Amino acid sequence: MTGEHSTGDGGDSDPAENATRRGLLRAAAGATVAGAASTAGCLGVTTPADVAAQNEVSGNVGHFVGPSWLADNREDTVVLDARDPERFREERIYRARRVPFDAVTARESTEEGDVPDADAIASAFGEVGVSPDDDVLVYGASVGSRVTRVAFALAAVGHEGSIRVLNGGLSAWNGRLGTGSRDRVSPTEYEPEPDDSAWVTREWIADRVGTFNADGPGLVDVRVPEAYLAAAGSDALNGDHDRHGHLPGAVDVHWVGNVSGRRMTEPTRLVQLYESEAELDRGEPVVVYGDDNVDPTSTWLTLKAIGFADVRLYDGGFGEWANVDGDRGRYPVETATNVVVETDGSVGGDDDGGDFSCTG
Template sequence: MGDDHSEDTSDDDAGADGDVTRRSLLAAAAGAGVASTAGCAGISTPADVASAASIRGNVAYFRGPDQLTAESAVFLDARSRERFRREHVYGARRVPVESVTARAERESGLVPDADAIASTLGSVGLTPDRDVVVYGSSVGARVSRVVFALEYLGHEGEITVLNGGYEAWNGRVGVGSRVPVETRYEASPNDDLIVTRDWIADRVGSFNADGPGLIDVRPPEAYLGARNAAKLVDSNARHGHLPGAVDVHWTGNVNGQQLAEPGTLAGLYFESAGVDMDGPTVVYGQGNVNPTNTWLVLRALQAEDVRLYDGGFGEWANVPETLRGRYPVETKTTTVVETTGSVGGDDDGGFSCTG
């Protein structure tokens, strides 16, 4: 029911980190293949790229490389194993995204499996008090799922997202991988960040009216349940969306490797989608990876109460037939907010384009 496909996550110790910088690597490449670019129009240096990723305005979480201040922060790499081994921020620790999507079954529905996720964070040597910088190829769903996992477990240190992704990094880099010293990650789960299937069922009929906001992050074709659309998930017994939900496809949050312009995002959610900055807003997708990107963006824009339906449409659509009256699916009443955006690298969630 999730929107993730498993990948090989074994990290054998195949080499030590190299003491080099991304700037020096790019300079070497330029010397080999672009001999005389000084003064040429359109040439960007690593410093230019890093500077362009700087965030302006009252935006939480996201920072460009030039804005990072915590020298002792632990860098968490959310990219694929292959990309990490090829090159990464010096000293970074890879967090396999599928390992922080684990869910546990409650009577009220699926919720994040705090014990399993805490075990993953401990396996990379992390403790709750450490400041962290999370990065990927972009600022897409892989990165935001790691951030959500940290926040859900009650992480105490500062959590920063590297805007621009790895391509914007111009500091020291490493290659290969090392096995970190494991720790015990003591989790303090924050259930105020999630809702369950039954929590939603109890409020059907009130969303985006007098009750909480409800955002569907999937492509419009999936939200509408368009017959024979390529975006539909074959394993779903029903198609459509949760009653009252507004559709805002999550990829509109991202412009290549960077966060989309914050003012544009504020207009998208607080004006076009009608999100209440002070009231509760629930986000959901097909599974529990892609919707965390919208969850993170809304929190970065200072929305006070943003929650994730971790079970997602995959859980809701596939309840037994006898329970469908309590968990209805809607197709007729629709509100689609048009978005534009593209996700660079492999940070599109790496799982499913359906949210």
């Protein structure tokens, strides 16, 4: 098994190890400069320190933190990598642990509808040595939905420690790096305490149809407008769905509006987007959903970060709702009434499964 290689200085080491460290430093500098160019509209940033500074988080924002926070708290924080195995092996934050993504998206079927599979999720965290009371920071290539899904999964199993996300992703980090296979970590017995206030079920939504974004909870569809609008012939329509459209009363705010390159969108813009334009009420619960249970976690965490206290995920997603068996009159799909809030965002790296360009 290949061990970690630190990019820090100091201590006795052989020439081969020093060469490895120098190579990692050069690779890190190149990656962070390239990342900064994409996150800041392709500005000519020249040093890793500049990139790190661009990704600091200020103001009254929860959950998202900058590189300096991690540098100050690294010894007391479990760092989780949300990227795929190949990227993890190539380069990562020193002593980070990779969480199997399939496990943290696991669902189980109940009479009320699909819900997070707390046992499978907790087992995945336990396998990489996470304990329920650990303070955890999650990072990826950006702050895309892979990262926020890991954060949601922790909340879903009732994680007692703090849950944070690294703004800017790996490119923002100018500290120690590692490479190769993961360190050996001792598994833990992670006993989940499922927090069902973090999600809602199909039946919970069905009981409240007709009240969303009116006299009851807020409801946000995070998909692209073409899917929300059931635009005929659009590639955005999922061919596996029996029906197209959106849940009655939902307002569409595409989740990519939460992200600017590799970092979160400016908080003042996010407040404007969700409070002024989407007209969500902070005094009511807000439910978010997408086609699956990954992308909407970006909006789930973003709303919590800007001060919405009661934000919940419909884990079954539109895929469950559109294809439900039985009396579909209880689970209507709407197309006639539409509210689309325009967003302007772009995701750097591969945290949304796509590519990023300067023209976004």
